[in-house]
Amino acid sequence: MIERANQAHNLSLEKGDYVYLGKDPRGAGQKFKLKHAGPYIIHRINSPHLYSLMEPKTNKVIPQPVHINRLKPAYIRVPNPCEYFMDRVISKQDTMDTASTSHDNLISEQSSTNNDEVLEVPNLRRSTRQRQKPIRFRDDNFITSGTETSSASDGTLLKVKRFLAKKNHDENIRYLAHLIGEPAQNAIWIEENQLGPKARALLKSRPPPIIP
Incomplete structure (x- = not known):
């Protein structure tokens, strides 16, 4: 045993x-x-x-x-008569990886060289859409100075959306009119003789407040 x-x-x-x-x-x-x-x-x-x-x-x-x-x-080499690790064997995969790396480096160098050169910007297609001007710019006689505003008296050019206020000015009554197609901050003062039939009807149905 x-x-x-x-x-x-x-x-x-x-x-x-x-x-x-x-x-x-x-x-x-x-x-x-x-x-x-x-x-x-x-x-x-x-x-x-x-x-x-x-x-x-x-x-x-x-x-x-x-x-x-x-x-x-215990396989220990003392003293070490030669290199502890063997020389690396180059395989086919290592060769393919090296070639791929060289190709990628070449492409990156070419792209960086092309970026340094001035690139020609191609002609861009511009829009052919017709832009319409606001109402106050469609008529050459339409003045937006803030007081006397229009030369039309039949109300064809001044299409009022609503009246914001009214006041007495030199024994005449003026109305702060918000025109169609315009923002409220672009409201203008007009006199009663500049209003058309529809604007007068709107004024009677919805009278604006009086301001000093």
Whole structure:
């Protein structure tokens, strides 16, 4: 039975080899604890199954010999006779990636060069829509100075939307008229003789307030 246990972990170790020492994790979180300690150097071979270990940093020899079943070879190169990593093998995918990167860099350089040059702006199509002027600008005789406003007396040019106010001016009554198609802030003062039939009817139906 002893021979069977000794042969269960058959290793060929020599003096000076690096090995890991197996240990039993204890306490909470055993799954995340290391199961081996080291590496250690084989200091002395006591028997085919027992080895004395030494710490490489402190050169301290572990007093109790260790059974071969608890040892695991550690592949450490000391001294390092050559490069630790092998030369990289260039594959077909690496070649394609390099070519794609070079092509992208060339396109970016060409685009930056073209951006530095003056670009010709193409002729833009302009709208052909006819814009109509406001009512106060359609008639050359229509004056918006704020007092006398129109030369028309039949009410054909002055289409009143509503009357905002009225006041007495030089024994004449003037009305503040809000014209159709105009905002309220562009209301003008007009006299009664400038009103047409529809404007007079609107004035009678909805008389404006009197202001001083």
